[in-house]
Amino acid sequence: MKFIDFGLKVRWGQINVRTWRPHITKPGPKVLLTHGYLDSAGCFTDVVKNLPSDWNVVGFDFPGHGNSTFPKSTIPPNDFYLHSINHVVNYLGWDQFHLVGHSQGGCISGPYNILFPEQLKSLTLIDTTGCFLTTPEYQKTILKMSILIDRDQPDMFYKPGRPRTWNEWRTLIKNTKSAMAEKENFTQWFPTDEVADEWLTHTLSDGSK
Numbered sequence: 001m002k003f004i005d006f007g008l009k010v011r012w013g014q015i016n017v018r019t020w021r022p023h024i025t026k027p028g029p030k031v032l033l034t035h036g037y038l039d040s041a042g043c044f045t046d047v048v049k050n051l052p053s054d055w056n057v058v059g060f061d062f063p064g065h066g067n068s069t070f071p072k073s074t075i076p077p078n079d080f081y082l083h084s085i086n087h088v089v090n091y092l093g094w095d096q097f098h099l100v101g102h103s104q105g106g107c108i109s110g111p112y113n114i115l116f117p118e119q120l121k122s123l124t125l126i127d128t129t130g131c132f133l134t135t136p137e138y139q140k141t142i143l144k145m146s147i148l149i150d151r152d153q154p155d156m157f158y159k160p161g162r163p164r165t166w167n168e169w170r171t172l173i174k175n176t177k178s179a180m181a182e183k184e185n186f187t188q189w190f191p192t193d194e195v196a197d198e199w200l201t202h203t204l205s206d207g208s209k
Contacts, residue, residue: 036103
């Protein structure tokens with residue numbers, strides 16, 4: 001399925017935004033898709049194929065995922081991902097929209113609903129652990145303080161190690177299994193090199209082999 005990617009400029013670099021349809025406002029609902037841990041917006045391609053053609057559907061890569069950058073001196077925490085949603089929404093000029101979060105994207109989208117409930121027409125969480133356990137009033141204060149701290153870009157003393165090679169990543173994900181599965185009996189998520197390479201192509205930001 002054809003798509004258009006463009007870089008949204010932010011203080012630490014760029015957020016890669018993806019639209020699967022012409023970048024124009026359509027009469028249908030506005031939908032923002034947020035992906036899971038170590039994934040990217042490309043994971044929603046098959047989902048978008050099955051959505052009505054008049055919907056405005058947009059996805060983006062969280063910082064450090066896909067083609068989105070992040071400050072090299074820090075490990076992006078969840079609240080850093082959180083205000084990335086706000087950057088994208090402000091750029092699109094959406095006053096209200098439907099927010100869909102898969103896995104970690106759901107963990108981020110849930111708190112976004114706590115902070116900005118007036119923006120969301122609906123919230124859909126897929127394969128996620130849910131929202132924070134603190135009261136909404138207390139959580140608002142925590143999240144807003146975290147956003148302010150992230151914008152100051154504190155040095156978290158993180159130094160990245162040697163990047164894994166393509167073959168190392170392929171071997172790693174082919175042996176990935178659910179943490180809840182029995183060790184002696186699990187189904188591989190990426191059983192062949194072809195399937196693994198397809199996933200890596202839209203997930204690794206450097207695209208090198």
